[in-house]
Amino acid sequence: MNIAKVWSEFWFRPGSSFDLAWLRIVLVALQCFVLLSYSFPMLSYVLALPEYLWEPRIVLRILHLPFGFPSIPEEGTVIAVFWVTFAFGILSFLGLFTRFSLSVFALGNIVLQGFIYSFRDQHHPEAIMMLALIALALSPSGRVLSIDYWRKQKRKSVTDSQSVALLDLTESYARWPIVFLQLFYPLMYLSAVVSKMTRGGLEWANGISLQYHMILEAYKNGSDLALYLSQFHYLLNFAEFVVLAFQATFFLILFFPRLKWIYLPLGLCFHIIIYVSLRAPFPQWIVLYMIYIPWASVFTWLAAQKVQAKSEYTNA
Amino acid sequence: MDKSLLDNIYKSTVSAFVAFVLVFQAVISLGPIVGLEVGTKYWPLLNYAMYSRSFQEGDTVNVYRPIEIVTADGAVTELSLDMLDLQLWHYRMLGRDLEDGRQDALDFLIEKTATASPLTEVRIKSFPVVVTRDGPELQESEILVRIFVESNRFRSL
Numbered sequence: 001m002n003i004a005k006v007w008s009e010f011w012f013r014p015g016s017s018f019d020l021a022w023l024r025i026v027l028v029a030l031q032c033f034v035l036l037s038y039s040f041p042m043l044s045y046v047l048a049l050p051e052y053l054w055e056p057r058i059v060l061r062i063l064h065l066p067f068g069f070p071s072i073p074e075e076g077t078v079i080a081v082f083w084v085t086f087a088f089g090i091l092s093f094l095g096l097f098t099r100f101s102l103s104v105f106a107l108g109n110i111v112l113q114g115f116i117y118s119f120r121d122q123h124h125p126e127a128i129m130m131l132a133l134i135a136l137a138l139s140p141s142g143r144v145l146s147i148d149y150w151r152k153q154k155r156k157s158v159t160d161s162q163s164v165a166l167l168d169l170t171e172s173y174a175r176w177p178i179v180f181l182q183l184f185y186p187l188m189y190l191s192a193v194v195s196k197m198t199r200g201g202l203e204w205a206n207g208i209s210l211q212y213h214m215i216l217e218a219y220k221n222g223s224d225l226a227l228y229l230s231q232f233h234y235l236l237n238f239a240e241f242v243v244l245a246f247q248a249t250f251f252l253i254l255f256f257p258r259l260k261w262i263y264l265p266l267g268l269c270f271h272i273i274i275y276v277s278l279r280a281p282f283p284q285w286i287v288l289y290m291i292y293i294p295w296a297s298v299f300t301w302l303a304a305q306k307v308q309a310k311s312e313y314t315n316a
Numbered sequence: 317m318d319k320s321l322l323d324n325i326y327k328s329t330v331s332a333f334v335a336f337v338l339v340f341q342a343v344i345s346l347g348p349i350v351g352l353e354v355g356t357k358y359w360p361l362l363n364y365a366m367y368s369r370s371f372q373e374g375d376t377v378n379v380y381r382p383i384e385i386v387t388a389d390g391a392v393t394e395l396s397l398d399m400l401d402l403q404l405w406h407y408r409m410l411g412r413d414l415e416d417g418r419q420d421a422l423d424f425l426i427e428k429t430a431t432a433s434p435l436t437e438v439r440i441k442s443f444p445v446v447v448t449r450d451g452p453e454l455q456e457s458e459i460l461v462r463i464f465v466e467s468n469r470f471r472s473l
Contacts, residue, residue, distance in 0.1 A: 007328060009412060010333065041451070049402075050423070052418070052426040057359055065339040110360070113360075117356075119406070120409055121403075121409070122356040122362075128358070128360075130360040134333070135333075138330055173326070173330075176330060176334065176458060180337075184341060187341045187342055189365055191344065191364040191365070192347060192364040195348060195365035195368035198348040199365075199368050200369065201370075202420060203370045204369075208370075208371050208372060208373050209370045209371050210367075210445055212377060214374060215445060215447055216378070219445065221441075227451070227452065230447075231450055280366075292451070
């Protein structure tokens with residue numbers, strides 16, 4: 001068997017259209033919320049920064065290549081890009097001209113976030129969302145649960161009895177975006193653990209490091225909880241070992257899928273604790289855990305349980 | 317266009333995308349093992365090095381380094397984030413830029429503070445908190461760097 005065939009069979013094996021469409025709906029909804037709650041105020045803030053801080057990100061330079069080195073755009077232009085992006089976000093959510101809408105939405109988000117990050121300040125939560133949006137734009141994520149699907153069915157005059165159950169629908173190109181994100185996730189955690197080990201080695205897990213970060217975030221974000229927790233040396237020392245073990249071994253869920261029932265709840269707790277105590281928001285990371293759940297199977301199972309409960313009730 | 321040709325173009329495009337992103341991210345993630353530090357330069361592909369530095373008891377918690385200005389009339393003012401309309405990260409950056417002698421940073425500072433009396437000195441101070449096993453401990457803020465200013469320009473010593 002040649003490599004191209006193995007590659008093609010791995011990436012383009014049929015997957016659930018429902019899972020992909022559900023991913024589109026949830027991610028686009030979250031990103032629209034992030035645009036309004038975080039990006040818009042940040043755009044207003046960075047537009048007022050002194051010009052000397054402007055160092056356009058490589059991604060912006062590449063996108064701006066045909067027009068030369070990017071200068072700081074006019075405020076009106078930035079605001080226009082924001083609202084166009086948001087409008088296409090709504091269309092992507094509804095699934096109208098889905099591929100085109102998602103392409104504009106993904107590009108708009110990369111431009112806006114790249115612009116915010118072009119003033120020498122850079123954070124981590126948004127990157128995976130940008131990649132997820134590109135993957136969704138390249139995939140048939142509007143195949144179901146979309147206005148496009150509804151219009152197509154209407155054109156064909158498909159009756160209820162002829163229509164294929166949404167949850168059972170599979171497609172060759174519906175699986176790869178989910179697998180891609182499932183593979184990308186462990187790389188982020190490996191990066192986090194490798195950074196810790198190469199900077200300070202196991203010395204990072206001395207209890208003090210996490211106490212330091214707790215105090216830092218407590219003063220930075222005004223978190224009383226972080227300040228309170230920073231007093232518990234041994235608890236935080238234990239937490240450091242848990243964090244290292246979690247980040248270093250998260251990739252195992254790719255090889256032993258059942259481990260996700262341990263890693264996903266642990267990871268959720270991990271990110272929620274960070275959110276609540278350090279007030280470091282990583283909502284994209286929390287929501288993207290959904291890629292490890294086979295939603296079509298979950299909903300099918302739930303529907304079966306409901307039917308069973310109903311028939312038991314009728315028989316009784 | 318032929319459907320199989322379209323399929324092949326699609327598969328090639330997707331393959332190029334996933335291969336590029338995953339390989340590049342793997343290089344960035346594992347690179348530090350062999351001394352390759354890419355940082356955040358290629359965002360959205362970047363190193364996830366948040367909270368990765370290790371610390372020792374007694375280390376000053378570097379939330380930010382307060383910036384203080386002294387004017388010709390002897391008045392000393394510690395600049396808050398609000399006074400400069402800056403968020404924390406950019407406030408920290410301003411301190412570093414002033415230390416590096418960046419005139420544009422000094423111009424920004426002068427523009428924002430607009431003192432009646434000319435600016436003569438900028439001081440960068442330590443944040444008054446250290447980490448201990450029992451939590452944070454307050455300490456005196458020390459002057460770490462003194463930058464002298466004359467006629468709105470850095471004065472070389």
